[in-house]
Amino acid sequence: MRRLDVPLAGSVAVARYVVELLFRSRLVVLLFALGAASVGVSVVLTFLTPGTERRMFFDAAYLGLEALALLGPVLGATVLQILEFSQQTIWLVLVRPPSRPAYLWGRFCGLVVASLSVILAVGALLAVACLAGGAFPEPFFLPVLAAAALETVVVCAVASLFSLSTTSYLEGVVLMLGVVALGYLSSVLPALAASPDWAAFKPALWVIYWILPHLSDFAVRDFSAAPESWYLGLLGAYTAAYAGAVLLVAAVAFARREV
Amino acid sequence: MRRWPSRGVKCSLAAAALLLVANLAGDRLAARAAERRLPYAGPERTVGSKVAEGFALRKIMADRRWFEILQYSGDISFVLEKGKDLPRMMEAATDIDPRFVHLYSFGASTLMWELEQPAEAVKLLRKGMTFNPEEKRLKMYLAAIAYREGSDLAGEVGILEALVESPGSPFMLRRILANTYAKMGRYRAAARIATLVLETSGHHAERRWAAAKIAVWSQEKDR
Numbered sequence: 001m002r003r004l005d006v007p008l009a010g011s012v013a014v015a016r017y018v019v020e021l022l023f024r025s026r027l028v029v030l031l032f033a034l035g036a037a038s039v040g041v042s043v044v045l046t047f048l049t050p051g052t053e054r055r056m057f058f059d060a061a062y063l064g065l066e067a068l069a070l071l072g073p074v075l076g077a078t079v080l081q082i083l084e085f086s087q088q089t090i091w092l093v094l095v096r097p098p099s100r101p102a103y104l105w106g107r108f109c110g111l112v113v114a115s116l117s118v119i120l121a122v123g124a125l126l127a128v129a130c131l132a133g134g135a136f137p138e139p140f141f142l143p144v145l146a147a148a149a150l151e152t153v154v155v156c157a158v159a160s161l162f163s164l165s166t167t168s169y170l171e172g173v174v175l176m177l178g179v180v181a182l183g184y185l186s187s188v189l190p191a192l193a194a195s196p197d198w199a200a201f202k203p204a205l206w207v208i209y210w211i212l213p214h215l216s217d218f219a220v221r222d223f224s225a226a227p228e229s230w231y232l233g234l235l236g237a238y239t240a241a242y243a244g245a246v247l248l249v250a251a252v253a254f255a256r257r258e259v
Numbered sequence: 260m261r262r263w264p265s266r267g268v269k270c271s272l273a274a275a276a277l278l279l280v281a282n283l284a285g286d287r288l289a290a291r292a293a294e295r296r297l298p299y300a301g302p303e304r305t306v307g308s309k310v311a312e313g314f315a316l317r318k319i320m321a322d323r324r325w326f327e328i329l330q331y332s333g334d335i336s337f338v339l340e341k342g343k344d345l346p347r348m349m350e351a352a353t354d355i356d357p358r359f360v361h362l363y364s365f366g367a368s369t370l371m372w373e374l375e376q377p378a379e380a381v382k383l384l385r386k387g388m389t390f391n392p393e394e395k396r397l398k399m400y401l402a403a404i405a406y407r408e409g410s411d412l413a414g415e416v417g418i419l420e421a422l423v424e425s426p427g428s429p430f431m432l433r434r435i436l437a438n439t440y441a442k443m444g445r446y447r448a449a450a451r452i453a454t455l456v457l458e459t460s461g462h463h464a465e466r467r468w469a470a471a472k473i474a475v476w477s478q479e480k481d482r
Binding site: 047063190210211234238241246249 | 266267270271273274275277278280281282284285287288289291292293295296297298309310312313314315316317318319322325326329358359361365427429430460461462465
């Protein structure tokens with residue numbers, strides 16, 4: 001057997017293990033229920049705001065979808081961290097192949113598959129609600145869904161980094177949520193760096209800006225008009241590059257970690 | 260013997276390279292996103308508005324303000340105070356999302372035809388037209404107010420007639436036009452507007468009003 005085959009097979013096995021674990025722990029079902037509830041709340045809001053039913057429905061539904069894109073990976077990675085490290089089942093996984101990088105990659109892929117399954121399921125439910133209410137065509141629907149899916153991949157990478165490099169799951173959750181919140185606010189950093197009041201901190205602000213994920217660029221639901229296809233394509237390229245960078249850092253951090 | 264550069268160094272360099280690629284794409288995305296974001300209509304940017312924009316919550320916050328406006332409009336204090344808080348609430352809501360067109364049409368209708376504050380209504384409409392130049396409805400509202408101010412009832416009714424036929428027209432405007440027709444003695448036209456409300460409205464109270472008016476106006480003869 002070639003050495004290259006072992007990491008790939010190991011990664012696939014780990015990914016499958018992670019997906020099964022997240023389904024068995026009912027986290028995926030819980031997230032889908034939250035998504036369904038957000039669609040339900042959106043429908044209720046239409047009865048309370050005459051004349052703007054369509055806007056209320058979509059604004060609330062899109063916010064719910066994006067919240068799931070953030071919560072899914074954070075909760076998923078936390079559940080994995082609790083189950084693997086607290087119960088120390090990770091020893092069983094790592095005592096045989098796969099290698100640590102293969103484990104990291106498989107874990108990330110499993111987390112992405114589980115998170116995307118929730119996003120797509122809720123997206124399908126939203127589409128059914130729209131069809132039932134005659135709300136299509138809606139120019140924002142596919143861009144918001146695509147952006148939420150890409151955003152969840154970025155957050156999965158960040159969640160994988162912190163859940164594998166921190167010693168407690170609380171620490172991991174705080175760091176994950178902190179980076180997500182700062183990621184949204186990162187859009188104000190260039191303006192701050194350009195301001196004369198913050199001139200002394202300009203280099204640090206730019207470094208922080210480059211390191212943080214630019215999550216506000218994924219929030220296309222708050223745009224005044226639907227984004228173009230090239231914007232979504234470039235968002236995909238950003239996702240691949242940023243997630244790749246974070247996973248490489250996670251690989252270095254995980255390689256040094258005592259399990 | 261350890262190889263140099265070590266795997267950790269190689270991974271770190273690769274991560275830095277990917278981060279550079281990501282930021283090159285990110286710069287273009289940020290520029291386009293800045294162009295696509297909602298404009299800010301207020302006198303100055305508050306910290307709260309910048310945070311709301313960072314978390315992409317402008318539309319949601321404008322929706323919340325709209326909900327508060329609806330609740331205020333249906334409250335007894337709105338009648339007793341003659342809607343004194345409405346101009347301030349409309350200003351705050353349209354500052355957050357100046358492209359929320361329904362706010363302008365609802366606000367202008369209420370200010371003009373219910374509260375008899377034409378100056379405030381015109382000010383609101385002009386703000387709406389600045390940020391939504393493609394919206395013909397707002398221009399028509401302005402024209403209807405102009406006719407009203409010039410006591411040109413026929414002109415006002417003509418504009419209102421075109422406005423109530425457009426989708427998303429506020430119920431209040433349709434009610435105002437129907438009552439205006441009734442005052443002019445044009446009961447068949449009034450009943451036609453009430454029938455439009457009955458057929459298109461999704462709200463029980465509005466349909467109940469329409470059914471009651473149709474029952475009365477269909478019995479009257481045009482003057």
